[in-house]
Amino acid sequence: MIFTEFRFLAFFAIVFSLHWLLRGPTLRKSWLLLASYTFYAAWDWRFLSLIWISTIVDYIAGLRIAGSEAPTTRKRWLQLSLLANLGVLGFFKYYGFFIGSAESLLTSIGFEANLPTLQIILPVGISFFTFQTMSYSLDIYYRKIQPTRSLLDLSLFVGFFPQLVAGPIVRASEFLPQLKEQRTLASVAFKPALLLFMCGFVKKACISDNLAPMVDAYFETPELWTAGASWIALTGYAVQIYCDFSGYSDMAIACAAMLGYRLCLNFDAPYLARDIGDLWRRWHISFSTWLRDYLFIPLGGSRCSAWRARRNLFITMTLGGLWHGASWNFVLWGAFHGLALIVHSVWRKSAGKSLADQMWWKPVASILAVWFFVACLIPFRSPDFETIGVVVQAFLLFQDHGPDGVTSGWVYYFLALYGAHWLASWLRKGNAIERIPTPAFAFGLGILAALSFAFMRVDHPPFIYFQF
């Protein structure tokens, strides 16, 4: 069940109605938890057990860490929590990758390797909910939060359906206090929430899904296309992935808002970033801040020697790449971004300092950052290293591989992307929407819904980030 499917709209209408009809916070939370598990079970009910394991382990670990002052005991319980979460993630997501890589390595140095391989299904959203639960134990360990004594609250924090399968990666410190708040239907800002949902719907169903066939066609046979086509296909993919993921985040935030909960911002017009560092502050914000707080800073952060700070940045970004998928392509993608951030920080401290204030430099820096981001999508989107080679030749060396070009229809999608960026920034100025009279808003929303259905694809391709 995905957010752009009609059955999700029906599901949400039921969840929403009953949620606000029920009296008392415990009943409401129980209902939301049941709805969340039903939502997840629509994919595969068997993997609900992983969510339960993760929840129970962190529930116990959280209480034990907080209940002890002995550093060794606290550390042991934290290790148990991390081991359980990373163990689940490692087995389901990375087992095949590490076994395959080890086998290739052994073969290349002359050993006959026959390591045990397994056909493992990747449970949807596993990278998101394991990171979320880990942050709970880590925050308790670092004494940033107190553990919850309510298993119901923790279960809802882990399983809350709007963000369960593709984020935003919510922190316990942001979500758990909300479960204690009294909420009423009257306090929900419906207009911004409904418009945000529509905005996300349009981004995913009307822009991203319609760009997918063009991008897929290019990456299936890059050897048949011109260099110009590679530029259009890669830029198209940048638009596709942004609209896909930020569209999902918008819909998740909007659904949560309609149920009375606040989720953090996940995208902030990334393609209008000033530089590559700024781009990463605007792209998948909940993930990049997670990496900063739970990986980069524990490694030493930037409060150490320049060399170590750069090393920390590189490790963080490379592991961030690996988080996206069990493949060397993603590792490469993360490593490129790590290097770019290092180069950017060095440059900013030297030559860039004087340039940064120049008016003409700002658009140049912005274009360079987006271009680099687009170029890095080559390993991210390519199925194998052979494809990476062909696309790099076309995109960076302007080599025409074949006669096929791309039609001019893509222009509409770039215009739509600009519209989506503009609408997102307008939406954040909440007052503008509130000023619209409700009858006019309702009528306009009806028009927008009818238009967006007309521009959907006939099928419902899943969100790209579901595979991560």
Place this chain on the structure above:
Amino acid sequence: MLRFTLHLLLFFAGFLLTVSWIQSLVPERQKLEWLDVVQQDVDVIFIGSSHVFRQIDPHLFDLERGAAAGEFRSLNMGALGMGLNEEAYMLDRILDESTSNLRWIVIEGLPFDMKFQNENDFGKRRLEWHDSASTWRLVQSILQGDLPSEEKWSQIQRHVEHWWRRSINLARGLDVVEAMTSEPPSFDGNPGLGVNQDGYVPLEVETATKPARVRRQRFLKNPKPLLEGARALPKPYSDEHVVDHYLRSLVKEMEARAAKEGVGIIWWIHPTLEPFHSWRKMLADGDIQHLLAYNQPARYPAFFEVRWRWDLYHLNRKGSEMMTKIFAADFKALTSAAEGADGQ
């Protein structure tokens, strides 16, 4: 509560007005637009899948039937992957046009597959034929049929969902934009209508789709299934053969609909390797009036020779010409007999 209801009504008002506005702009499929232009000249129309689209040449058919055609012409309205439900929809659409000179519609007899395995499940054309009439007909038939109840409901849910998607113009926005921003369609030299503007595009290297070219290569590499299939084809037919409930009711409805407009239906079975006993049974039971079947290797051996074939499922251009000529002769004989019987 009153205010909420009012806002909900306003939402639906905006929604429905926009849906109707878009619906009025959705372009018609090309062959129906062309029929609208030439409808008064047409007396015979062919409907069916690629077997019709790729194998019946109306220009040659008109030449072959000669004087019988008189001042009229025939038109091929076949389309790739068309199934029986889409044929029924096309029949409705054609009969809705004021085709006063139309006398015969040749429809391909197809096997019925409730799961539509041979069609693109999410294709726009599938949504298109799920109009209210077709969907209602399907739902009724499914309810009356003997599927297990779980399967019944899943089928009904699926068809109703298709109907709903069609009703809200799902995925038609880009077609509307294209129709609004481009020149009105020109039928001169339109490749979709074929060189004679009669809707026939034979299977040749230049006109075949990529999957069709792949199928050809596979067929040329191994034509054994054709030869073996043709040898095994004369399967014994028994009067006890059971016709699918839905197939029979749909076919009867199509016959009645055409008869009401004074148009005759000729069911045509192409040189397939399947026995298609249901159609023979329906002819025997009087559900259909006319059947011309070419899945008979003993009578039409050439259709089952490799040199006349494009692939396992289609004839090549030469084979199609042969098919059209034979069909024109059979058509002439059948229609003169039928019209003679009507005259008496």
